[in-house]
Amino acid sequence: MNLNQEQLDLLEKWLDDPSFHNWAKQTNDTDIAHWEHFFNLHPRLQALGETGRSLVIGVPFQKVPVDESEDRAALDQLLQRLEQKGGSGRTNREARLRKLRPGRRWIAVASIILVLTIGWGIYRSEFANKPIQLSTDYGEQYQTQLPDGSLVHLNANSRLTYYPDKPRKVWLEGEAFFEVQKKAATGATFQVITEDLAVTVHGTAFNVNARNDQTKVFLEEGKVSLQVADPERSRIDMQPGDLVSYSKKQNNLLENQKDVSALESVSWKDGTLIFKETPLSEALPEIEEIYGIEFVVLEEKLLDETIGGGVPIRDLQVTLQTLRDVYGLRIEADGNRYLISGVE
Amino acid sequence: MQHWDDHQLFSALCQGQKEALSVLFLRYHSDLLHYGQHVVPDRVLVEEAIQELFIHLLEKGADLPEVSYVKAYLFRALRNRLLRRIQREQSKKNKELLWMGTLKNSFSQEDIRFEELKDSKVREVLLEALNSLPWRQREAIYLRYYNGLNTREIAEVMGTANQTVLNTLHQGLKKIRNFQKLKKFVGYLFPWLLLYLTSI
Numbered sequence: 001m002n003l004n005q006e007q008l009d010l011l012e013k014w015l016d017d018p019s020f021h022n023w024a025k026q027t028n029d030t031d032i033a034h035w036e037h038f039f040n041l042h043p044r045l046q047a048l049g050e051t052g053r054s055l056v057i058g059v060p061f062q063k064v065p066v067d068e069s070e071d072r073a074a075l076d077q078l079l080q081r082l083e084q085k086g087g088s089g090r091t092n093r094e095a096r097l098r099k100l101r102p103g104r105r106w107i108a109v110a111s112i113i114l115v116l117t118i119g120w121g122i123y124r125s126e127f128a129n130k131p132i133q134l135s136t137d138y139g140e141q142y143q144t145q146l147p148d149g150s151l152v153h154l155n156a157n158s159r160l161t162y163y164p165d166k167p168r169k170v171w172l173e174g175e176a177f178f179e180v181q182k183k184a185a186t187g188a189t190f191q192v193i194t195e196d197l198a199v200t201v202h203g204t205a206f207n208v209n210a211r212n213d214q215t216k217v218f219l220e221e222g223k224v225s226l227q228v229a230d231p232e233r234s235r236i237d238m239q240p241g242d243l244v245s246y247s248k249k250q251n252n253l254l255e256n257q258k259d260v261s262a263l264e265s266v267s268w269k270d271g272t273l274i275f276k277e278t279p280l281s282e283a284l285p286e287i288e289e290i291y292g293i294e295f296v297v298l299e300e301k302l303l304d305e306t307i308g309g310g311v312p313i314r315d316l317q318v319t320l321q322t323l324r325d326v327y328g329l330r331i332e333a334d335g336n337r338y339l340i341s342g343v344e
Numbered sequence: 345m346q347h348w349d350d351h352q353l354f355s356a357l358c359q360g361q362k363e364a365l366s367v368l369f370l371r372y373h374s375d376l377l378h379y380g381q382h383v384v385p386d387r388v389l390v391e392e393a394i395q396e397l398f399i400h401l402l403e404k405g406a407d408l409p410e411v412s413y414v415k416a417y418l419f420r421a422l423r424n425r426l427l428r429r430i431q432r433e434q435s436k437k438n439k440e441l442l443w444m445g446t447l448k449n450s451f452s453q454e455d456i457r458f459e460e461l462k463d464s465k466v467r468e469v470l471l472e473a474l475n476s477l478p479w480r481q482r483e484a485i486y487l488r489y490y491n492g493l494n495t496r497e498i499a500e501v502m503g504t505a506n507q508t509v510l511n512t513l514h515q516g517l518k519k520i521r522n523f524q525k526l527k528k529f530v531g532y533l534f535p536w537l538l539l540y541l542t543s544i
Contacts, residue, residue, distance in 0.1 A: 003514055008507045015495065015510075054517050055510070058489035059474065060457040064378060071373040075366055078395040082362070082402070202349075223347065240347075 007048055014052050018151065019143060024056035030141075030271060030314065135159040136174075138292040139316060141271075146170070149181035150190060153269050155209075156290040156313070169193070174289070175209040177269050180222075196248040197228040211289045214247035228253065272310040279306050280340075291316050294337045305343050350414035357398075358405025365402050372415060375491060376422055382486055383426045393425045416497035419487070423501065451475055455490070466524075473523035481516030484509055 003011065014020040022028035023035035039046050134154060136142045142154045147167040154160055158174020169191045180190045180201050190201040194210035202223040209216040217226060219238045226236040229248045236244060236255060245254045267274040268290075275283050281303040284295045290313050297303055307327045312318050320338070323329045328344035345353070345367050353371075356364035373394065380390030397418070401408075411417045451474045456467050474482065480502070487493045487501060495509045502509065 003511055008510055011510055012495075012507060051514060054521070055513055058513075058517065059470070059485055059520070061455055061486075061490040062457040063490065064374075064454070066374045068370075071370050074373055074377075074391060074395065075369050078369065078398060079362075079366075081395065082399060085399075202352075222349065 003051075007051075010045070010048060011052055011055070014049075015055065016145065020052065021056050024053040028270065131161050131163050133159060133161045139290065139314070141268075141314075148190075151179040151181075153177040155268050157292055172208055172210055175207070175211060175268070177205070177207045179205045195229070196246045197226050200225045200227070212285055213249045214245055214252075216243060216245040218243045267310070268313060271314045272312050274310050275307050277306045277308050279304055283307055283311075284340075287311070287313070287319060291319070292336075296334075296337050296339050298339060298341045302340060302343060351411075354401075354411060354414045354417075357401050358408055360402055360406070362402070365398055368414075369398055372418055375415070376418060379419055379486075379491065380422055380426060382483070383423055384430060389429070390422075390426065393422060393429065397421050397425060413493075413497045413500055415491075416493060416500040419491075419493075419501045420503070451486075469524055469527045470520065472527075473520040476523065477516050477519060481512055481519070484512045485516045488513060 019028070019031040019034060022031035026032055035049070039049050134142065134144065134152070136154050136156050136158050138157050140156055143152070144154075145151055146162065147164065150168070152160060152170075153176060155175035155177075158172070158176060160176060161171040162169060168189065171193045173194070176192075178190070178192065178201070192199040192201070192208050194208065194215045196210065196215040197217070199206070199208060199217055202225075205220040205222060206224055207216075207218040207220065209218075217224070217238070219240055219242050221240050224238050226238065226244060226246075228236075228246045230251060233253065238244060246252070273283075273286060280297070284297070287293075288295060293316070309326065311322050311326075320331055324331055329340055330342045330344065332339045332341065345356075345363055348356070348364075348367065350368070350371075353364045353368040357368055376394050377387070377390060380393065381387060384390060451471055453467060453471065456470060474485070477485070483502065484498055487498045488495070493501065495513070496506050498509045499506045
């Protein structure tokens with residue numbers, strides 16, 4: 001039996017949603033809980049959910065291993081064929097460039113003006129262009145798709161703003177991970193703007209952390225360039241694996257801190273912060289930002305203690321318990337403040 | 345240029361840049377070769393068609409409209425080339441050239457991930473099910489789960505709508521599941537049937 005229109009529409013929506021994939025493959029606890037809850041609320045859709053799951057899982061194919069020497073040999077053969085043709089490519093193309101006859105040129109100009117006028121009218125009336133803001137509360141994360149298809153994963157206590165007519169230019173406070181939909185053919189870039197700098201994207205995945213009076217950008221893959229808020233400084237082109245941080249307040253630029261693993265910079269996406277011999281003076285502010293709490297360290301030398309490993313960040317009590325049990329911190333609650341009195 | 349994404353490479357290729365051709369060719373040659381042989385099981389012919397396709401893009405690519413998915417575009421272009429070729433050959437009554445639409449066994453044991461299906465009987469049943477699917481369902485499943493194309497890209501390759509692809513995938517997977525169930529049922533029933541027959 002074929003799927004009906006309503007089912008197809010739903011499936012199409014679900015399959016575009018990464019959290020649905022996580023549920024189908026049972027890979028992310030939050031997403032599993034979300035979808036279980038959803039299907040409990042809508043028992044009518046349960047069967048369709050299973051259809052969706054089978055579409056995600058599919059057939060366990062094994063890709064034939066790639067033999068690079070074969071690819072090379074085929075390329076050499078191709079280049080040889082080109083050589084024999086004698087590079088006729090360019091002249092052919094030039095010969096085919098058409099010239100518009102004068103009469104047609106006026107029609108072309110008139111129709112362009114017409115289209116522009118109508119377009120501008122629609123633009124003015126339809127999209128009064130109110131900014132759209134996505135925001136997360138303390139201890140909450142949010143994942144969504146922007147109108148251009150780019151994926152945003154917003155960390156706790158963060159705000160993302162954009163205008164409907166320009167979904168590829170966003171303003172960020174807090175922290176977010178972006179997987180940018182490629183639009184290279186049209187040359188349309190994607191821009192993230194923070195207090196400290198502007199990130200211009202030429203495709204793909206990166207993390208922006210604009211907290212604690214500085215902005216840190218981590219590039220996972222692809223190409224981005226940065227223009228910091230200080231116009232004196234020149235543009236920075238980042239390579240995959242680079243971490244750059246800049247503070248407008250202190251006008252302090254740390255460039256190309258290599259050897260930062262992707263794991264540490266973007267681990268929050270999967271509900272865990274990963275630290276690698278990180279001093280508490282750096283680790284605690286990150287946790288403070290996520291929950292909007294305050295740590296008070298009773299002895300200053302405690303700030304130099306380092307922690308290495310993961311800290312879950314979905315639930316404050318679990319986070320505190322981990323800090324106590326795994327990292328041996330003595331923590332006592334005092335209203336919204338947490339007193340750290342020592343390390344065991 | 346190694347770090348360029350598909351779209352950057354593709355537009356450079358269409359502007360006639362040979363270096364972009366090399367990078368993009370190496371990136372997709374093996375995928376195209378594998379896919380092509382699912383359309384026409386003739387390696388030499390497929391190899392030739394891939395090379396012709398890239399030469400065509402280098403020389404005539406400037407006239408192309410904008411392409412939304414590069415990999416899907418390459419697949420579709422190769423597919424069209426191969427199907428045209430088949431039509432030409434068949435009108436010349438060259439019956440030797442087979443088309444996968446008429447051929448079974450386009451999948452083999454080595455295409456299935458071993459860790460997930462250690463039991464060779466289960467693998468065999470899955471293969472049998474896959475190979476018994478109609479051509480369109482087989483192709484959609486191959487593009488989705490072997491090549492990791494999303495449904496919109498598959499729609500582009502096969503020249504249909506996104507929702508049609510969803511339906512085709514759904515039908516194909518359901519058939520595979522039913523086939524597996526049937527085999528299991530028969531396997532379960534068979535010893536009893538034997539016992540019954542021998543007891544008469």
